[in-house]
Amino acid sequence: MNIAPLAASLEITPSYYLVLAAALFSIGAVGVLVRRNVLVMFMSVELMLNAVNLTFVAFAKALNDTAGQVLVFFSLVVAAAEVAVGLAIIVVIFRRRRGATADDLTVLKG
């Protein structure tokens, strides 16, 4: 099967990237909702942030405007700060409860 003519006629528009980013974001959201290991929930949050970065870059390309790529850096900084504080919180929880699942956080309900 020859797919070369099909590939030649197909042009990758920004919509392709937006759909891909939407799928990535949804997978991350489901991961946050379904998984109970807090570490994996954090990784799913990273997936969602990456989907947003992909959207920023796609719009920067579509609108021919560099500001979209600059905003990715701010998103990166927020992700790095979130991971640093979040992992410290996980370490503290693990020290107290000997586990790092969402069920170990039930003491928070007061």
Add this chain to the structure above:
Amino acid sequence: MTVFLFFLMGGLTLAGALGVVLARNPVHSALFLVQTLLSVAVLFLLQDAQLVAAVQVIVYAGAIVVLFIFVIMLLGVDRREALTEPLRFQRPIALALGALVLVEILLLAGHGWATGAKTASGVPLSGGDFGNNIQRVARVLFTDFLWPFQLTAVLLVIAVVGSVALAKRSGRPVGDEIDAASGPQGESVP
């Protein structure tokens, strides 16, 4: 070539994302996360975002995932997670919500009103006399976005101080901090 790379890297991105969510071992999740991040970096390269792609590899795949794996190793939680869900109907509702999010974003992406706004900087991504990608990003970052850029420094200082304050052992041995009454719960599948 661009079409082929897009579908290859898009497939790898989604496969890695599914691997993050579905892998039972947190270490495997972290490795699938690396796959997703590197694929997204290639997608950045396909969209003329060379600096962002390099930073993605260095900061995300280099620093953040290493931090994840470091914490996994430190805590020793690299065992399998019990997949039984204590809450009834939680899984189907979560999947339905995920599908709803996907439909919503696709509807948003399909409408023109969500797009079209440009910044006042007027530095285009290509064309014009602004130099290469790094120079364009630097020009926008250090002129229009200088105040947010300074605020990120404050945010990073707060994050560092906060994580150090959280991780401090407060002078007591570890054994005293374990709540003996509640004991180990939850993830206890060997």
